Amino acid sequence: MEEQKESPATAVSRNILALGLVSFFTDISSEMVYSLLPAFILGLPGSGRAILGTIEGLAEALSYDMRAVSGIFSDKFRKRKALILVGYGLSNAVKPLFAVAQTAFDALTIRVTDRVGKGVRTAPRDALLSESVSEEQRGAAFGLHRTLDQTGAIIGPLIASGAMYLLGLTARDVFWISFIPGLAALLVLLFLVKEKTGKPSGEFRLLREVRKVLNGRFTFLLVVVGLFSLGAFSYWPVITNATDAGVDLRVVPTFYAMVNLTHTLVAIPSGVLSDRIGKEHVLAMGYGAFFATALLLLLWPGNYYFAVLIALTFGIYEGIVNTVARALVPKYSESALRGTAYGLYYLVVGTCALISNTAVGTLWEHYGSSTAAMYSLALSSLGIVGMLLFILTQRRKP
Numbered sequence: 001m002e003e004q005k006e007s008p009a010t011a012v013s014r015n016i017l018a019l020g021l022v023s024f025f026t027d028i029s030s031e032m033v034y035s036l037l038p039a040f041i042l043g044l045p046g047s048g049r050a051i052l053g054t055i056e057g058l059a060e061a062l063s064y065d066m067r068a069v070s071g072i073f074s075d076k077f078r079k080r081k082a083l084i085l086v087g088y089g090l091s092n093a094v095k096p097l098f099a100v101a102q103t104a105f106d107a108l109t110i111r112v113t114d115r116v117g118k119g120v121r122t123a124p125r126d127a128l129l130s131e132s133v134s135e136e137q138r139g140a141a142f143g144l145h146r147t148l149d150q151t152g153a154i155i156g157p158l159i160a161s162g163a164m165y166l167l168g169l170t171a172r173d174v175f176w177i178s179f180i181p182g183l184a185a186l187l188v189l190l191f192l193v194k195e196k197t198g199k200p201s202g203e204f205r206l207l208r209e210v211r212k213v214l215n216g217r218f219t220f221l222l223v224v225v226g227l228f229s230l231g232a233f234s235y236w237p238v239i240t241n242a243t244d245a246g247v248d249l250r251v252v253p254t255f256y257a258m259v260n261l262t263h264t265l266v267a268i269p270s271g272v273l274s275d276r277i278g279k280e281h282v283l284a285m286g287y288g289a290f291f292a293t294a295l296l297l298l299l300w301p302g303n304y305y306f307a308v309l310i311a312l313t314f315g316i317y318e319g320i321v322n323t324v325a326r327a328l329v330p331k332y333s334e335s336a337l338r339g340t341a342y343g344l345y346y347l348v349v350g351t352c353a354l355i356s357n358t359a360v361g362t363l364w365e366h367y368g369s370s371t372a373a374m375y376s377l378a379l380s381s382l383g384i385v386g387m388l389l390f391i392l393t394q395r396r397k398p
Contacts, residue, residue, distance in 0.1 A: 015132045016141055018192035019125060020148030025185035026088060027149050031156030031260065032178040033095050035253035036171045037111075038239045040098070047104040049240065053361015055108045056236050057354040059115040064350020066119025071343025074124035081195045084128070087121025088189055090114075092182030099175035119350075123342040128195075130330050139279065142327045143271025146319070150264035152181075157253035157260070164250045171249075217394075218332040218341065222348050224390050225325070228287055228383020229352035231376040233360045235259060237297065238314050241369065244302040255311045262315030263322075270320045271327060279328040280394065284387045286320030291380045293317055298373035 041052050070087070074080050094113045101107045133141040156178075163169045163177070235256070242255040274282040293314045300306035329345050356376070363372040 014192070015194050016129065016145065017148075018188060018194075019129060020145045022088065022185045022189045022193065023145065023149035024152035025181045025188065026092065027152030028156040028159065029092060029095060029178040029180075029182035029185065031153045031256060032160045032174055032181075032253075033098060034235070035157035035160050035239070035256035036174060036249070037098070037107075038236045039243055039249055039252055040171050041104060041107050042240070042243075044101070044104050044107060047107075049365040050358075050362045051104050052236060052240070053233075053357045053359075053364070055104070055111055056234050057357030057361070058108065059111045060234055060357060061350045061354035062112055063115035063119040063122075064346040064348075064353060066116050067123040067346030067350070068343035070120045071123030071127065071346070072340050074127055075340050079195065080124035080128040081189075081193060083124040084121045084193070085186075085189055087117045087119070087125075088186060090117030090120065092117075092179070092186060095182065096176050096179045099172040119346070123346060126326055126329075126342050128193075137275070138330065139271035139273075139275035139324070139327045140268065141271075143268035143323050146267035146271070146323045147264050150260050150267060150319070153260035154257050154264060156181075157257040161250055161253040161257075164253075218344075220390055220393070221328070221332060222345065224383060224386035225345065226348045226352050227386050228290075228380055229349050230356055231294075231379025231383070232290055232353070233357055233372075233376060234353065235314070235318075236357075237360060237364070237369075237372070238293075238307075238311050241297060241301060241310060242307045244369075245304040245307045247304070247307065255307065258308065258311040259315040259318065262312045263319035266316050266319035267323045271323045274324045274327060278391075279324050279331065280387065280391045282320060283324045283328060284384060284391065286317055286324060287380060287384045287387060289313060289317035289320060291377065291384065294373045294376040294380060298370050298377065301369040301373070 038052060041047055041055065042049070070083050074083055091114045094110055094117070097110050098107065101110060129141060129145060130138060160174045163174055164171070169177075238259060239252060239256060242252055243249075247255065270282055270286070293310055296306055296310045296313060300310075325345075326342075329341050332341070356379070359375060360372045363375055
Protein backbone atom coordinates (compact mmCIF):
# COMPACT_ATOMS: atom_id res chain seq x y z
CA MET A 1 0.00 0.00 0.00
CA GLU A 2 1.42 3.37 -1.04
CA GLU A 3 2.39 5.71 1.81
CA GLN A 4 0.22 8.84 1.94
CA LYS A 5 2.19 12.07 1.80
CA GLU A 6 1.45 15.06 4.00
CA SER A 7 -0.11 17.93 2.05
CA PRO A 8 1.87 21.22 1.81
CA ALA A 9 -0.96 23.08 3.56
CA THR A 10 -0.84 20.68 6.52
CA ALA A 11 2.95 20.98 6.74
CA VAL A 12 2.69 24.77 6.73
CA SER A 13 0.04 24.90 9.44
CA ARG A 14 2.02 22.47 11.58
CA ASN A 15 5.15 24.58 11.13
CA ILE A 16 3.37 27.71 12.35
CA LEU A 17 1.95 25.83 15.33
CA ALA A 18 5.33 24.24 16.15
CA LEU A 19 7.13 27.59 16.06
CA GLY A 20 4.37 28.99 18.25
CA LEU A 21 4.91 26.20 20.79
CA VAL A 22 8.66 26.84 20.79
CA SER A 23 7.96 30.47 21.69
CA PHE A 24 5.32 29.37 24.22
CA PHE A 25 7.74 27.26 26.26
CA THR A 26 10.62 29.71 25.83
CA ASP A 27 8.49 32.56 27.12
CA ILE A 28 7.41 30.57 30.18
CA SER A 29 11.10 30.21 30.94
CA SER A 30 12.04 33.78 30.02
CA GLU A 31 9.24 35.56 31.84
CA MET A 32 9.82 33.59 35.03
CA VAL A 33 13.18 35.34 34.98
CA TYR A 34 12.32 38.73 33.46
CA SER A 35 9.40 39.41 35.80
CA LEU A 36 11.85 39.43 38.72
CA LEU A 37 14.91 40.80 36.95
CA PRO A 38 14.54 44.62 37.33
CA ALA A 39 14.06 44.39 41.10
CA PHE A 40 16.80 41.75 41.32
CA ILE A 41 19.32 43.92 39.43
CA LEU A 42 18.43 47.02 41.45
CA GLY A 43 19.21 44.99 44.59
CA LEU A 44 22.74 44.10 43.45
CA PRO A 45 25.69 46.08 44.89
CA GLY A 46 26.39 49.33 43.07
CA SER A 47 23.32 49.16 40.86
CA GLY A 48 20.71 51.83 40.11
CA ARG A 49 18.16 52.87 37.50
CA ALA A 50 20.79 54.35 35.19
CA ILE A 51 22.72 51.06 35.28
CA LEU A 52 19.51 49.06 34.84
CA GLY A 53 18.55 51.17 31.84
CA THR A 54 22.02 50.75 30.34
CA ILE A 55 21.93 46.98 30.84
CA GLU A 56 18.54 46.75 29.16
CA GLY A 57 19.59 49.12 26.40
CA LEU A 58 22.77 47.19 25.61
CA ALA A 59 20.94 43.88 25.78
CA GLU A 60 18.17 45.04 23.46
CA ALA A 61 20.61 46.71 21.05
CA LEU A 62 22.74 43.59 20.70
CA SER A 63 19.62 41.47 20.37
CA TYR A 64 18.29 43.58 17.52
CA ASP A 65 21.70 44.04 15.87
CA MET A 66 22.28 40.28 15.86
CA ARG A 67 18.95 39.91 14.06
CA ALA A 68 20.45 41.88 11.18
CA VAL A 69 23.43 39.51 10.99
CA SER A 70 21.37 36.33 11.31
CA GLY A 71 18.76 37.58 8.85
CA ILE A 72 21.41 38.22 6.21
CA PHE A 73 23.07 34.85 6.81
CA SER A 74 19.75 33.02 6.65
CA ASP A 75 19.14 34.57 3.21
CA LYS A 76 22.65 33.72 2.01
CA PHE A 77 22.70 30.09 3.13
CA ARG A 78 18.91 29.53 2.91
CA LYS A 79 18.94 27.57 6.17
CA ARG A 80 16.71 29.16 8.78
CA LYS A 81 16.29 26.33 11.28
CA ALA A 82 19.96 25.94 12.23
CA LEU A 83 20.22 29.61 13.25
CA ILE A 84 16.90 29.40 15.08
CA LEU A 85 18.15 26.38 17.04
CA VAL A 86 21.44 28.08 17.98
CA GLY A 87 19.60 31.17 19.19
CA TYR A 88 17.06 29.37 21.33
CA GLY A 89 19.73 27.03 22.69
CA LEU A 90 21.98 29.90 23.81
CA SER A 91 19.20 31.83 25.55
CA ASN A 92 17.74 28.85 27.36
CA ALA A 93 21.20 27.77 28.56
CA VAL A 94 22.26 31.09 30.11
CA LYS A 95 19.06 32.50 31.70
CA PRO A 96 19.23 30.19 34.75
CA LEU A 97 22.72 31.57 35.49
CA PHE A 98 21.15 34.73 36.94
CA ALA A 99 20.89 32.52 40.05
CA VAL A 100 24.64 32.91 40.64
CA ALA A 101 24.98 36.60 39.64
CA GLN A 102 26.55 38.71 42.41
CA THR A 103 27.18 42.06 40.71
CA ALA A 104 25.60 44.27 38.08
CA PHE A 105 28.40 43.25 35.71
CA ASP A 106 27.46 39.58 36.16
CA ALA A 107 23.85 40.45 35.34
CA LEU A 108 24.97 42.45 32.30
CA THR A 109 27.02 39.53 30.95
CA ILE A 110 24.18 37.02 31.34
CA ARG A 111 21.51 39.42 30.05
CA VAL A 112 23.53 40.34 26.97
CA THR A 113 24.28 36.69 26.16
CA ASP A 114 20.61 35.82 26.53
CA ARG A 115 19.56 38.61 24.18
CA VAL A 116 22.25 37.74 21.65
CA GLY A 117 20.61 34.32 21.51
CA LYS A 118 17.27 36.00 20.86
CA GLY A 119 18.91 38.12 18.18
CA VAL A 120 20.36 35.09 16.40
CA ARG A 121 16.99 33.33 16.19
CA THR A 122 14.44 36.07 15.58
CA ALA A 123 15.02 37.23 11.98
CA PRO A 124 15.31 33.72 10.49
CA ARG A 125 12.32 32.60 12.58
CA ASP A 126 10.22 35.50 11.30
CA ALA A 127 11.37 34.78 7.75
CA LEU A 128 10.45 31.10 8.17
CA LEU A 129 7.05 32.10 9.54
CA SER A 130 6.41 34.47 6.64
CA GLU A 131 7.40 31.73 4.15
CA SER A 132 4.88 29.37 5.71
CA VAL A 133 1.79 31.45 4.92
CA SER A 134 0.33 33.62 2.14
CA GLU A 135 0.38 37.43 2.23
CA GLU A 136 -3.39 37.50 2.80
CA GLN A 137 -3.08 35.43 5.98
CA ARG A 138 0.25 36.70 7.22
CA GLY A 139 -1.14 39.12 9.82
CA ALA A 140 -3.32 36.39 11.32
CA ALA A 141 -0.42 33.91 11.31
CA PHE A 142 1.89 36.33 13.12
CA GLY A 143 -0.99 37.07 15.49
CA LEU A 144 -1.38 33.35 16.27
CA HIS A 145 2.34 33.01 16.85
CA ARG A 146 2.33 36.06 19.08
CA THR A 147 -0.64 34.74 21.05
CA LEU A 148 1.09 31.42 21.79
CA ASP A 149 4.27 33.33 22.63
CA GLN A 150 2.45 35.62 25.03
CA THR A 151 0.35 32.87 26.60
CA GLY A 152 3.66 31.48 27.81
CA ALA A 153 4.60 34.98 28.89
CA ILE A 154 1.49 35.12 31.11
CA ILE A 155 2.07 31.69 32.63
CA GLY A 156 5.78 32.33 33.38
CA PRO A 157 5.33 35.26 35.81
CA LEU A 158 2.43 33.50 37.51
CA ILE A 159 4.62 30.44 38.07
CA ALA A 160 7.34 32.70 39.50
CA SER A 161 4.91 34.46 41.84
CA GLY A 162 3.24 31.21 42.89
CA ALA A 163 6.57 29.51 43.56
CA MET A 164 7.65 32.36 45.82
CA TYR A 165 4.31 32.58 47.67
CA LEU A 166 3.38 28.90 47.97
CA LEU A 167 6.77 27.20 48.07
CA GLY A 168 8.80 29.96 49.71
CA LEU A 169 11.34 30.02 46.90
CA THR A 170 13.67 32.96 46.32
CA ALA A 171 14.23 34.76 43.03
CA ARG A 172 17.45 32.79 42.57
CA ASP A 173 15.53 29.51 42.98
CA VAL A 174 13.05 30.62 40.31
CA PHE A 175 15.93 31.37 37.94
CA TRP A 176 17.18 27.79 38.27
CA ILE A 177 13.85 26.11 37.56
CA SER A 178 13.32 28.26 34.45
CA PHE A 179 15.56 25.74 32.67
CA ILE A 180 12.75 23.15 32.55
CA PRO A 181 10.37 24.90 30.12
CA GLY A 182 13.41 26.10 28.17
CA LEU A 183 14.40 22.49 27.54
CA ALA A 184 10.86 21.68 26.37
CA ALA A 185 11.12 24.49 23.79
CA LEU A 186 14.34 23.07 22.36
CA LEU A 187 12.82 19.60 21.99
CA VAL A 188 9.82 20.94 20.07
CA LEU A 189 12.10 22.97 17.80
CA LEU A 190 14.43 20.07 17.14
CA PHE A 191 11.76 17.49 16.23
CA LEU A 192 8.69 19.37 14.96
CA VAL A 193 9.83 22.49 13.08
CA LYS A 194 10.55 21.87 9.38
CA GLU A 195 12.93 23.84 7.16
CA LYS A 196 11.18 25.61 4.28
CA THR A 197 13.99 27.24 2.31
CA GLY A 198 16.08 25.91 -0.55
CA LYS A 199 19.71 25.70 -1.56
CA PRO A 200 22.30 28.34 -0.64
CA SER A 201 22.58 31.28 -3.01
CA GLY A 202 26.06 31.52 -4.49
CA GLU A 203 25.33 34.99 -5.84
CA PHE A 204 24.45 36.70 -2.56
CA ARG A 205 26.37 40.01 -2.24
CA LEU A 206 25.78 41.89 0.99
CA LEU A 207 25.99 45.49 -0.21
CA ARG A 208 24.06 44.77 -3.38
CA GLU A 209 21.27 42.97 -1.51
CA VAL A 210 21.08 45.68 1.15
CA ARG A 211 20.71 48.29 -1.60
CA LYS A 212 17.90 46.25 -3.12
CA VAL A 213 16.08 46.09 0.22
CA LEU A 214 16.56 49.80 0.92
CA ASN A 215 14.13 50.98 -1.69
CA GLY A 216 12.45 54.33 -1.14
CA ARG A 217 9.40 53.06 0.73
CA PHE A 218 11.27 50.69 3.00
CA THR A 219 13.83 53.36 3.88
CA PHE A 220 11.02 55.80 4.74
CA LEU A 221 9.46 53.13 6.95
CA LEU A 222 12.77 52.53 8.76
CA VAL A 223 13.17 56.26 9.42
CA VAL A 224 9.71 56.43 11.00
CA VAL A 225 10.30 53.27 13.06
CA GLY A 226 13.67 54.62 14.23
CA LEU A 227 12.22 57.97 15.22
CA PHE A 228 9.55 56.33 17.35
CA SER A 229 11.98 53.78 18.82
CA LEU A 230 14.31 56.52 20.09
CA GLY A 231 11.71 57.20 22.79
CA ALA A 232 10.25 53.72 23.27
CA PHE A 233 11.49 52.12 26.48
CA SER A 234 11.26 48.38 27.17
CA TYR A 235 9.25 46.77 29.97
CA TRP A 236 11.50 47.62 32.92
CA PRO A 237 10.06 51.12 33.72
CA VAL A 238 6.63 49.51 34.05
CA ILE A 239 7.98 47.04 36.61
CA THR A 240 10.08 49.54 38.55
CA ASN A 241 7.10 51.90 38.67
CA ALA A 242 5.17 49.09 40.39
CA THR A 243 7.95 48.62 42.96
CA ASP A 244 7.96 52.40 43.53
CA ALA A 245 4.24 52.10 44.27
CA GLY A 246 5.06 49.71 47.13
CA VAL A 247 4.18 46.41 45.43
CA ASP A 248 5.62 43.36 47.22
CA LEU A 249 8.38 41.59 45.25
CA ARG A 250 6.33 38.39 45.29
CA VAL A 251 3.46 40.26 43.59
CA VAL A 252 5.61 42.14 41.06
CA PRO A 253 5.56 39.22 38.55
CA THR A 254 1.77 39.56 38.33
CA PHE A 255 2.24 43.08 36.93
CA TYR A 256 4.37 41.58 34.20
CA ALA A 257 1.64 38.99 33.69
CA MET A 258 -0.79 41.90 33.17
CA VAL A 259 1.45 43.32 30.47
CA ASN A 260 1.55 39.95 28.76
CA LEU A 261 -2.18 39.36 29.21
CA THR A 262 -3.23 42.47 27.29
CA HIS A 263 -0.42 41.76 24.84
CA THR A 264 -1.96 38.34 24.18
CA LEU A 265 -5.54 39.59 23.97
CA VAL A 266 -4.76 42.14 21.25
CA ALA A 267 -2.25 40.10 19.20
CA ILE A 268 -4.62 38.15 16.93
CA PRO A 269 -7.27 40.91 16.69
CA SER A 270 -4.63 43.48 15.73
CA GLY A 271 -3.12 41.09 13.18
CA VAL A 272 -6.52 40.36 11.61
CA LEU A 273 -7.45 44.06 11.68
CA SER A 274 -4.17 44.92 9.98
CA ASP A 275 -5.00 42.50 7.15
CA ARG A 276 -8.33 44.31 6.66
CA ILE A 277 -7.62 48.02 7.06
CA GLY A 278 -3.87 48.17 6.50
CA LYS A 279 -0.91 47.26 8.66
CA GLU A 280 0.37 50.85 8.66
CA HIS A 281 -2.87 52.14 10.22
CA VAL A 282 -2.84 49.56 13.00
CA LEU A 283 0.86 50.17 13.70
CA ALA A 284 0.01 53.86 14.23
CA MET A 285 -2.60 52.74 16.79
CA GLY A 286 0.13 50.79 18.59
CA TYR A 287 2.32 53.87 18.70
CA GLY A 288 -0.63 55.72 20.23
CA ALA A 289 -0.89 53.07 22.97
CA PHE A 290 2.74 53.68 23.90
CA PHE A 291 2.09 57.44 24.00
CA ALA A 292 -0.77 56.74 26.45
CA THR A 293 1.56 54.61 28.60
CA ALA A 294 4.17 57.38 28.83
CA LEU A 295 1.43 59.94 29.57
CA LEU A 296 0.10 57.85 32.47
CA LEU A 297 3.65 57.48 33.80
CA LEU A 298 4.05 61.26 33.62
CA LEU A 299 0.78 62.09 35.37
CA TRP A 300 0.55 59.36 38.02
CA PRO A 301 4.00 57.90 38.80
CA GLY A 302 4.34 55.54 41.75
CA ASN A 303 0.57 55.20 42.21
CA TYR A 304 -0.57 51.61 42.95
CA TYR A 305 -3.80 51.70 40.95
CA PHE A 306 -2.38 53.58 38.00
CA ALA A 307 0.56 51.17 38.02
CA VAL A 308 -1.96 48.50 37.04
CA LEU A 309 -3.36 50.69 34.24
CA ILE A 310 0.15 51.50 33.02
CA ALA A 311 0.96 47.77 32.82
CA LEU A 312 -2.23 47.01 30.88
CA THR A 313 -1.75 49.91 28.45
CA PHE A 314 1.89 48.99 27.83
CA GLY A 315 0.74 45.45 27.04
CA ILE A 316 -1.65 46.79 24.38
CA TYR A 317 1.25 48.68 22.80
CA GLU A 318 3.47 45.60 22.85
CA GLY A 319 0.76 43.35 21.43
CA ILE A 320 0.02 45.62 18.49
CA VAL A 321 3.53 46.71 17.57
CA ASN A 322 5.26 43.35 17.98
CA THR A 323 2.60 41.68 15.85
CA VAL A 324 1.93 44.22 13.11
CA ALA A 325 5.44 45.61 12.54
CA ARG A 326 6.78 42.12 11.84
CA ALA A 327 3.92 41.44 9.43
CA LEU A 328 4.52 44.78 7.68
CA VAL A 329 8.17 44.22 6.75
CA PRO A 330 7.49 41.65 3.96
CA LYS A 331 5.17 44.13 2.22
CA TYR A 332 8.16 46.31 1.36
CA SER A 333 10.78 43.62 0.61
CA GLU A 334 11.43 40.85 -1.90
CA SER A 335 10.74 37.31 -0.69
CA ALA A 336 14.32 36.17 -1.44
CA LEU A 337 15.68 39.00 0.72
CA ARG A 338 13.18 38.85 3.54
CA GLY A 339 15.72 37.83 6.17
CA THR A 340 17.88 40.81 5.20
CA ALA A 341 14.87 43.14 5.41
CA TYR A 342 13.99 41.85 8.87
CA GLY A 343 17.63 42.21 9.86
CA LEU A 344 17.77 45.86 8.81
CA TYR A 345 14.50 46.56 10.58
CA TYR A 346 15.82 45.04 13.79
CA LEU A 347 19.16 46.83 13.41
CA VAL A 348 17.36 50.19 13.43
CA VAL A 349 15.10 49.26 16.34
CA GLY A 350 17.98 47.85 18.38
CA THR A 351 20.28 50.83 17.95
CA CYS A 352 17.46 53.12 19.00
CA ALA A 353 16.61 50.83 21.95
CA LEU A 354 20.11 51.36 23.36
CA ILE A 355 19.66 55.12 23.18
CA SER A 356 16.11 55.16 24.53
CA ASN A 357 16.60 52.81 27.50
CA THR A 358 19.88 54.44 28.52
CA ALA A 359 18.31 57.90 28.27
CA VAL A 360 15.18 56.91 30.20
CA GLY A 361 17.20 55.21 32.96
CA THR A 362 19.59 58.14 33.32
CA LEU A 363 16.83 60.75 33.30
CA TRP A 364 14.79 58.73 35.81
CA GLU A 365 17.68 58.34 38.24
CA HIS A 366 18.86 61.97 38.12
CA TYR A 367 15.68 63.94 37.38
CA GLY A 368 12.77 61.63 38.24
CA SER A 369 10.27 59.49 36.36
CA SER A 370 8.32 62.50 35.06
CA THR A 371 11.31 63.81 33.09
CA ALA A 372 11.94 60.36 31.66
CA ALA A 373 8.28 60.12 30.64
CA MET A 374 8.40 63.54 28.96
CA TYR A 375 11.38 62.38 26.88
CA SER A 376 9.43 59.34 25.68
CA LEU A 377 6.31 61.41 25.00
CA ALA A 378 8.21 63.83 22.78
CA LEU A 379 9.88 61.15 20.63
CA SER A 380 6.79 58.95 20.36
CA SER A 381 4.78 61.98 19.21
CA LEU A 382 7.25 62.52 16.37
CA GLY A 383 7.01 58.82 15.51
CA ILE A 384 3.21 58.98 15.31
CA VAL A 385 3.35 62.03 13.04
CA GLY A 386 5.93 60.27 10.87
CA MET A 387 3.73 57.18 10.52
CA LEU A 388 0.72 59.29 9.53
CA LEU A 389 2.85 60.99 6.85
CA PHE A 390 4.02 57.58 5.65
CA ILE A 391 0.40 56.45 5.29
CA LEU A 392 -0.46 59.59 3.33
CA THR A 393 2.44 59.05 0.91
CA GLN A 394 1.28 55.48 0.27
CA ARG A 395 -2.23 56.68 -0.59
CA ARG A 396 -0.84 59.04 -3.21
CA LYS A 397 1.00 56.30 -5.07
CA PRO A 398 -0.77 55.01 -8.17
